[in-house]
Amino acid sequence: MFLANWNSGAYVLFSVIALLIIAGLGVLLYIKVKKEKHNYRNEVAGLVEGVLKRNEIISSINSYISKLPSDMFFSLILIDYDKMTEIQNAFGEGNGKKVLNESIKNIRSVLPNRTLIGRISDDRFLILVKEDYDKNEVLKCANKICEAASVDIKIYSDTIINPTVSVGVAFYPNHGRNLKQLMKSLDLAVFNSKNSGGNNVTIYSDECDKNDTENLQLYYEIKQAIKEHQFCLYYQPIINISEKNIYGFEALLRWKHPTLGILYPGSFI
Secondary structure, rough: OOHHHHHHHHHHHHHHHHHHHHHHHHHHHHHHHHHHHHHHHHHOOOOOOOEOOOHHHHHHHOOOOHHHHOOOOEEEEEEEEEOHHHHHHHHHHHHHHHHHHHHHHHHHHHOOOOOOEEEEEEEEEEEEOOOOOOOOHHHHHHHHHHHHHHHOOOEEOOEEEEEOOOEEEEOOOOOOOOOHHHHHHHHHHHHHHHOOOOEEEOOOOOHHHHOOOHHHHHHHHHHHHOOOOOEEEEEEEEEOOOOOOEEEEEEEEEEOOOEEEEEEEOOOO
16 A cells, blocks of 8 residues: 555656646747847848848858968958937937948949958948958958948938948067967957047057056946946935035936946046
8 A cells, every 4th residue: 555655656746747847948938049049130130231240250250260371361351330329219210220220331333352251249340351452451450440331321302311430450470470369459459549549541550459458348348238228227315404405416427337326427437
């Protein structure tokens, strides 16, 4: 009798465990499928006509480096839009996408033959200019990109947008022998372009390294912080001592940094 009850209880226990395992696997599968659909929708929404995806341009550049003879050089051009986030915030994501697409179409029209362009983040694009073009030609191309990017774009019948870009140029192997080193050089060059007011071209040089690398990192963190709404306002009351009442508030900007906690304006402005 005891053995029969034990067997019956064990059977029920094992059945419950099996059901829990199956249910858990089902939930994991559901989450995976949902995540894949979400990533796919984001990827499709982020596509720009005639532009490679991030993994495609990176793979193409790495493959090109691996096959390039040691005595050859090529160029990379990094495009970073100066105010695309502001355009999207002011006129909506749909109009922001329209401006970006039209601007990139204008840029593609001035690119030399056999160049590749890929989108590496929301408003940053990387261009591979192969060894067919010397450094002077690449510089001319970079300046044409600046001009093409800033062509006026109409979004409403009476609203004209003038997007601008900061452009960085780096040469292989002078400014890096792999993509990681080249991207660091490009980031510093673009940072210098933005420090100069944007809408211009900077070729990487040792002078770029004199800028504080922490400021460069902070710049990209701030761009991400704006998108993720990490900035907030704290309101400090202004009190009239004689009348003993509150007659106003002072608005104080704070950054809810994901790893550093609450930051005051003095640390990021």
